[in-house]
Amino acid sequence: MKLKPNIAVSESGFVFNPATGESFTLNPIGAEIIAKIHEGLDYSEISEWVKKEYTTDEATFERDFNDFVGQLKINGLFEKSKNEEKA
Amino acid sequence: MSISDKKRYERPMIKKMEAGVPNKFGLRSEYTPMQEIDGVSIKQLLKDYGTPVFVLSETTIRSTFQKAKKAFTTRYPKVQFAWSYKTNYLDAVCKVFHQEGSWAEVVSGFEYDKAINNGVSGKKIIFNGPDKTENDLVKAINNESLIHIDHLDELYLLIEIADKLNVRPKVAIRVNMDTGVYPMWDRFGFNYENGQAWDAINKIMRSGKMELMGLHTHIGTFMLSPNAYAIAASKLADLAISLEQKYNHKVKYIDMGGGFASKNTLKGAYLPGTDTNPSFDDFAESITTALLNANFKSDEMPLLILETGRALIDEAGYLLGTVIANKRASTGKRLTIMDIGVNILFTAFWYDHKITPAQPFTHYTEETAIYGPLCMNIDVIRENINLPLLNKGDNMVVHYVGAYNMTQWMQFITLRPKVVLIDTNGTPHVIRENETNETITSLEKTPQHLSSFNL
Numbered sequence: 001m002k003l004k005p006n007i008a009v010s011e012s013g014f015v016f017n018p019a020t021g022e023s024f025t026l027n028p029i030g031a032e033i034i035a036k037i038h039e040g041l042d043y044s045e046i047s048e049w050v051k052k053e054y055t056t057d058e059a060t061f062e063r064d065f066n067d068f069v070g071q072l073k074i075n076g077l078f079e080k081s082k083n084e085e086k087a
Numbered sequence: 088m089s090i091s092d093k094k095r096y097e098r099p100m101i102k103k104m105e106a107g108v109p110n111k112f113g114l115r116s117e118y119t120p121m122q123e124i125d126g127v128s129i130k131q132l133l134k135d136y137g138t139p140v141f142v143l144s145e146t147t148i149r150s151t152f153q154k155a156k157k158a159f160t161t162r163y164p165k166v167q168f169a170w171s172y173k174t175n176y177l178d179a180v181c182k183v184f185h186q187e188g189s190w191a192e193v194v195s196g197f198e199y200d201k202a203i204n205n206g207v208s209g210k211k212i213i214f215n216g217p218d219k220t221e222n223d224l225v226k227a228i229n230n231e232s233l234i235h236i237d238h239l240d241e242l243y244l245l246i247e248i249a250d251k252l253n254v255r256p257k258v259a260i261r262v263n264m265d266t267g268v269y270p271m272w273d274r275f276g277f278n279y280e281n282g283q284a285w286d287a288i289n290k291i292m293r294s295g296k297m298e299l300m301g302l303h304t305h306i307g308t309f310m311l312s313p314n315a316y317a318i319a320a321s322k323l324a325d326l327a328i329s330l331e332q333k334y335n336h337k338v339k340y341i342d343m344g345g346g347f348a349s350k351n352t353l354k355g356a357y358l359p360g361t362d363t364n365p366s367f368d369d370f371a372e373s374i375t376t377a378l379l380n381a382n383f384k385s386d387e388m389p390l391l392i393l394e395t396g397r398a399l400i401d402e403a404g405y406l407l408g409t410v411i412a413n414k415r416a417s418t419g420k421r422l423t424i425m426d427i428g429v430n431i432l433f434t435a436f437w438y439d440h441k442i443t444p445a446q447p448f449t450h451y452t453e454e455t456a457i458y459g460p461l462c463m464n465i466d467v468i469r470e471n472i473n474l475p476l477l478n479k480g481d482n483m484v485v486h487y488v489g490a491y492n493m494t495q496w497m498q499f500i501t502l503r504p505k506v507v508l509i510d511t512n513g514t515p516h517v518i519r520e521n522e523t524n525e526t527i528t529s530l531e532k533t534p535q536h537l538s539s540f541n542l
Contacts, residue, residue: 022103022104023103024101025101025102027451027476030101033099050096052093053094054093054094056096061096064098070415071100071419075101077101
């Protein structure tokens with residue numbers, strides 16, 4: 001789970017992919033999670049942090065996190081894992 | 088950190104910024120929540136009456152009716168509304184319109200009996216439609232109802248009945264015509280341009296068996312052009328004046344039917360119906376100007392009857408529902424499943440219904456397709472709508488659903504919900520109970536040889 005190194009992320013929730021020229025907006029929690037991913041935190045660390053800061057539970061966040069990461073992948077913002085490259 | 092110190096959770100979202108816009112006015116985002124109807128909490132309505140639930144505002148029905156009535160009565164001396172039962176024939180709804188002074192306009196024996204049971208005098212029932220049985224006609228004749236003849240077979244049957252009963256049925260003919268709007272509705276009634284209407288009038292007048300009370304037209308549905316009504320009114324007025332010249336017979340009324348557009352937005356429209364669809368004043372101006380400009384003597388203006396249904400009730404109806412699940416299409420597009428299906432929201436086939444959340448959200452939105460709960464591919468409530476980041480269990484309000492949904496709904500897979508009317512004091516009343524399995528199975532019969540099996 002690693003953002004591509006050239007992806008620019010602003011604190012205000014603006015994402016720019018210079019390789020494709022595509023821009024994205026994030027909501028505040030999305031921006032915070034991207035920053036955590038950028039820092040190298042894994043899912044369980046991010047989940048602990050979100051549950052401490054926000055009114056949510058493990059099941060809800062796990063579902064939403066998977067969906068969010070899926071969107072980051074679909075939009076080409078993540079490095080492909082070795083398995084994905086092989087595929 | 089205690090729960091109260093925590094921030095309100097919203098699911099994380101990333102949205103691609105598109106270079107172009109899908110339509111020149113942009114997509115409207117519906118994130119302003121609607122939390123009350125006439126002062127009654129939507130959450131409470133859902134708690135008390137279940138989800139989904141239809142809610143009707145009596146205050147809105149009455150105020151809309153008053154607005155329509157004022158538009159016509161300030162322009163024309165004699166106006167009568169007749170409530171279109173097929174639009175919404177729940178007894179409570181019909182009675183609100185009858186209390187406001189509306190007659191009843193029915194199109195079947197079932198609706199006719201409903202109007203009688205609601206206490207409407209037979210003389211104030213207009214009986215339209217192509218399917219009137221002999222029994223229906225006898226009943227309507229005996230009650231002195233106004234029978235609007237749709238076809239020649241009905242006309243001949245009426246002559247037969249009139250002979251048999253030795254009574255003079257009170258009739259009108261339905262006239263279809265070219266008003267410049269296509270497709271032209273020519274399947275109901277007699278055509279103006281090709282002489283069918285005159286032929287029917289001649290048969291009625293020469294038979295001497297019926298009393299020709301009026302002329303009726305109904306030029307279409309969800310009409311967006313008031314001018315078409317002006318053309319229709321002029322043609323009916325010409326027919327009435329020619330009738331007087333030829334037979335020295337004055338019709339008592341001209342019935343302009345209904346078909347006025349409500350505030351809904353038709354699929355494919357650029358702008359919302361609330362901004363673009365004609366108002367009652369627009370329709371009234373067209374119709375009354377055409378009648379006032381016709382060659383009626385000023386003291387012999389015919390009564391103007393209006394049968395508008397949709398425009399009088401759509402705005403008063405809401406459908407409250409709940410998000411069942413969120414998922415993604417293979418393309419990554421957001422899909423939201425609600426407990427509202429096209430079986431109870433039939434009008435989703437025609438309109439891009441306005442849908443708003445019933446609880447506050449942030450201003451972040453995403454493009455979503457809203458699907459219903461039916462296991463059917465056609466069960467689409469909105470193909471594209473910008474909505475806040477909905478979660479399972481969130482409540483939504485579908486607007487402008489008062490017309491046709493509570494008459495054209497289908498019991499399919501699931502059971503139809505309650506209908507609640509909020510009275511003018513803000514008190515909710517159940518005006519139609521939800522169905523139960525018993526409601527459905529009580530009509531079924533199982534032959535003896537199918538009563539048992541071994542699996």
